[in-house]
Amino acid sequence: MANLNIDANAQNTYDAIVIGSGISGGWAAKELTGKGLRTLVLERGRDVRHVTDYPTTMMQPWEFDHRGQLTKEVKDANPIISKCYAFYEGSQQFFVKDAEHPYIQEKPFDWIRGYQVGGKSLMWARQTQRWSDFDFTGPARDGFAVDWPIRYADLAPWYSYVERFAGITGNKDGLDTLPDGEFLPPHEWNCVEKHFQKQVASKYKDRHVIMGRAAHITKPQPVHLQQGRGQCQHRTICERGCPYGGYFSSNSSTIPWAAKTGKMTLRPDSVVHSIIYDEKLGRATGVRIIDANTKQMKEYYARIIFLNAAALNSNLVLLNSTSNRFPNGLGNDSGVLGKYVAFHNYRAGISAQYDGNLDSTTDGRRPNSPYIPRFRNVHKQETDFLRGYAAGFSAGRSSRSNQEGIGADLKQNLLNPELGGWYVGSHMMGETIPKETNYVALDKAQKDPFGIPQLKISIAYDDNDEKMIKDYQEQMTEMFTAAGFTNIRVRDDHRNPGLDIHEMGGVRMGKDSKTSMLNKWNQLHAVKNVFVTDGSSMTSTSTQNPSLTYMAMSARSVDYAVKAMKKGLV
Amino acid sequence: MAMAAGGLISLPAWASNWTAETVGLTHNYLSSSQDELLANIAETIIPATDTPSAKELKVHQLIQKIVADCYDKPAQELFRNGLDAVDAQAQKTFGKPFREGDVAQRTALLTQFSQSAEPAQKEFYSLVKGLTIRGYLNSEYVMTNLTHYQMVPGYYHGCVPVVAKAVSPTK
Numbered sequence: 001m002a003n004l005n006i007d008a009n010a011q012n013t014y015d016a017i018v019i020g021s022g023i024s025g026g027w028a029a030k031e032l033t034g035k036g037l038r039t040l041v042l043e044r045g046r047d048v049r050h051v052t053d054y055p056t057t058m059m060q061p062w063e064f065d066h067r068g069q070l071t072k073e074v075k076d077a078n079p080i081i082s083k084c085y086a087f088y089e090g091s092q093q094f095f096v097k098d099a100e101h102p103y104i105q106e107k108p109f110d111w112i113r114g115y116q117v118g119g120k121s122l123m124w125a126r127q128t129q130r131w132s133d134f135d136f137t138g139p140a141r142d143g144f145a146v147d148w149p150i151r152y153a154d155l156a157p158w159y160s161y162v163e164r165f166a167g168i169t170g171n172k173d174g175l176d177t178l179p180d181g182e183f184l185p186p187h188e189w190n191c192v193e194k195h196f197q198k199q200v201a202s203k204y205k206d207r208h209v210i211m212g213r214a215a216h217i218t219k220p221q222p223v224h225l226q227q228g229r230g231q232c233q234h235r236t237i238c239e240r241g242c243p244y245g246g247y248f249s250s251n252s253s254t255i256p257w258a259a260k261t262g263k264m265t266l267r268p269d270s271v272v273h274s275i276i277y278d279e280k281l282g283r284a285t286g287v288r289i290i291d292a293n294t295k296q297m298k299e300y301y302a303r304i305i306f307l308n309a310a311a312l313n314s315n316l317v318l319l320n321s322t323s324n325r326f327p328n329g330l331g332n333d334s335g336v337l338g339k340y341v342a343f344h345n346y347r348a349g350i351s352a353q354y355d356g357n358l359d360s361t362t363d364g365r366r367p368n369s370p371y372i373p374r375f376r377n378v379h380k381q382e383t384d385f386l387r388g389y390a391a392g393f394s395a396g397r398s399s400r401s402n403q404e405g406i407g408a409d410l411k412q413n414l415l416n417p418e419l420g421g422w423y424v425g426s427h428m429m430g431e432t433i434p435k436e437t438n439y440v441a442l443d444k445a446q447k448d449p450f451g452i453p454q455l456k457i458s459i460a461y462d463d464n465d466e467k468m469i470k471d472y473q474e475q476m477t478e479m480f481t482a483a484g485f486t487n488i489r490v491r492d493d494h495r496n497p498g499l500d501i502h503e504m505g506g507v508r509m510g511k512d513s514k515t516s517m518l519n520k521w522n523q524l525h526a527v528k529n530v531f532v533t534d535g536s537s538m539t540s541t542s543t544q545n546p547s548l549t550y551m552a553m554s555a556r557s558v559d560y561a562v563k564a565m566k567k568g569l570v
Numbered sequence: 571m572a573m574a575a576g577g578l579i580s581l582p583a584w585a586s587n588w589t590a591e592t593v594g595l596t597h598n599y600l601s602s603s604q605d606e607l608l609a610n611i612a613e614t615i616i617p618a619t620d621t622p623s624a625k626e627l628k629v630h631q632l633i634q635k636i637v638a639d640c641y642d643k644p645a646q647e648l649f650r651n652g653l654d655a656v657d658a659q660a661q662k663t664f665g666k667p668f669r670e671g672d673v674a675q676r677t678a679l680l681t682q683f684s685q686s687a688e689p690a691q692k693e694f695y696s697l698v699k700g701l702t703i704r705g706y707l708n709s710e711y712v713m714t715n716l717t718h719y720q721m722v723p724g725y726y727h728g729c730v731p732v733v734a735k736a737v738s739p740t741k
């Protein structure tokens with residue numbers, strides 16, 4: 001083991017420690033410092049400061065060496081991350097390179113990561129829907145996983161709380177499957193999307209096409225201006241980092257807010273190795289890190305610890321935090337740590353064309369698109385698969401130029417493109433079922449470059465997913481046909497699990513400490529001063545994008561933790 | 571906090587100081603004579619009119635860079651061999667290197683490549699033509715002066731009427 005440097009002096013002691021500075025860790029840091037706690041934020045990656053560390057954000061298309069295309073060298077060296085649609089010449093600096101942070105694929109799993117201050121909040125697609133009671137009561141009703149220890153009502157005020165601060169655009173749609181939030185003005189529809197919305201509404205009473213809810217500031221409120229953030233300028237190159245703070249990221253929002261309190265110490269380049277458990281005290285006392293630059297081991301201490309390293313990494317940290325009391329990972333009395341991992345299924349899609357509305361087109365760009373909330377198995381089980389799927393939807397008009405010929409005629413044609421017809425498309429976002437056989441574990445032999453055991457990932461689709469894919473393709477084909485779309489093509493790209501970037505579970509919440517890791521406050525049943533509020537804590541996965549829920553849970557959990565701490569309960 | 575909602579934010583100095591020079595380094599991938607040949611091919615595909623040609627916009631340098639950095643070995647070989655074949659063919663049909671041919675001769679030669687029975691010639695031509703078009707349309711000159719690219723449109727309008735467009739100034 002690396003040099004052990006145990007100097008338990010006041011310098012290394014804080015009120016709270018947050019592990020990870022991504023979407024959930026940023027919220028934990030903001031809330032803890034906001035409540036006056038001296039908080040240490042440990043982040044394994046480098047520091048990325050808002051605007052100044054976005055090197056490509058102002059680059060014009062012609063300024064990129066390869067006009068955005070990845071080089072062969074990068075692609076060959078990074079077969080996994082190169083599959084991510086958001087990884088290109090202008091954004092590659094924010095993604096983990098395959099060789100630098102190895103893991104073991106017991107089954108194929110594309111693990112998409114961002115290791116830096118801000119985590120994946122820099123590159124995410126910013127879709128933010130609340131989960132509903134259909135999601136929180138799902139396991140109890142359908143009999144998969146275990147019952148959630150919370151319901152929508154527990155989270156609703158916290159959704160409102162984080163939405164107001166983060167800045168969420170959307171429309172109040174009044175749907176029970178997708179509760180409304182505190183919205184800034186919605187993005188605009190285009191005519192073909194409107195057409196589809198109307199057609200679907202007229203043919204199905206339980207299916208809805210709504211404008212997407214996304215973490216973009218369409219109309220800044222005082223709280224956004226106080227963060228130094230302004231109105232979204234519709235550049236749609238968000239994954240390079242937004243100089244206006246137009247979308248929510250830890251870098252533009254929660255981390256600088258926490259810093260302003262004067263209570264936060266941010267320590268980048270600090271790879272958390274494990275959480276320290278004191279058997280005499282019966283509590284966690286701190287965190288062991290490996291300094292990424294010096295490879296030295298160090299310890300930091302605190303009263304409470306928030307683990308926010310992103311779903312699978314939080315599993316890893318807990319699995320690697322062993323002691324006599326917890327030989328199988330911190331808090332793992334139940335033996336479920338690392339198990340019941342689930343994810344979203346983005347495999348299927350559909351595209352078509354529309355020959356109407358040819359007298360109109362779009363202008364400008366929109367960093368968002370319409371959304372179709374789950375409509376399958378909502379009020380009753382009506383199919384031969386469990387749960388359901390939501391879908392993205394969008395329409396646009398292409399412009400094409402005649403590229404035949406050579407010389408002056410060709411040039412003339414290139415500069416005078418013709419408007420093509422409208423194209424429409426959708427992709428599925430299916431809920432997968434948490435199963436014991438979908439798990440992560442530590443590899444016994446192989447270590448990462450910091451000497452930490454590598455994570456072994458064993459996750460796969462099942463029959464339920466295959467049935468759901470088929471149903472999505474059939475139902476969407478029916479809806480597209482009803483809307484008069486033609487040339488309909490369905491696809492299944494057979495992508496590996498993971499590429500949806502919504503992995504969840506392994507440290508699940510539950511009512512019973514025998515079958516879950518965390519209680520209703522995201523608190524380890526067995527170690528009361530450790531809280532886990534990222535995706536690892538999800539009992540099941542819903543069909544909605546998850547990050548808004550991580551934010552709300554983080555804020556809620558900190559509120560509880562600090563109150564409990566003041567009462568001497570943790 | 572003093573900040574306009576409309577995006578009038580002061581950016582750090584470096585943000586507006588990017589130039590093609592600081593970003594684009596040119597590889598010595600082709601010999602200077604092959605480079606010149608490629609430039610002349612690009613110029614034949616997109617010639618100067620009352621606006622610059624692909625060669626004047628240095629599209630050939632971009633093509634080289636993309637082929638060198640983004641394509642695999644077989645495509646790179648196809649590219650190099652294709653260049654040699656163009657000059658060889660020029661010697662055969664008009665008795666001089668491609669560079670010395672007139673516009674009609676060059677155009678005829680490339681058109682012949684585009685319809686060639688030899689797959690390598692056809693593929694070479696479509697590779698170079700595709701990259702020429704991409705490089706041209708994505709050049710600073712074209713994007714700023716002719717197609718009026720806006721990095722920061724600031725809006726999205728979903729339903730605007732299609733207007734009959736004035737034809738661009740090029741002839």
Ligand SMILES: Cc1cc2nc3c(=O)[nH]c(=O)nc-3n(C[C@H](O)[C@H](O)[C@H](O)COP(=O)(O)OP(=O)(O)OC[C@H]3O[C@@H](n4cnc5c(N)ncnc54)[C@H](O)[C@@H]3O)c2cc1C
Nearest residue numbers: 020022023024044115119120125126127272310534545547
């Ligand atoms: C291209 C893309 C599109 C996406 N689109 C959406 C979307 O539209 N909607 C949505 O809800 N979600 C989306 N996501 C997913 C979203 O980004 C994640 O759900 C979210 O970032 C998870 O938050 P987190 O705090 O758990 O993890 P992260 O944001 O990943 O942050 C975790 C942090 O912990 C750090 N860390 C990890 N291990 C350690 C350690 N051992 N020690 C110290 N630090 C550590 C990491 O470096 C990282 O900074 C998208 C993601 C990507 C990449």
Ligand code: SF4
Nearest residue numbers: 232233235236242246
């Ligand atoms: S679309 Fe909005 S948030 Fe995204 S980069 Fe542009 S201005 Fe920023």
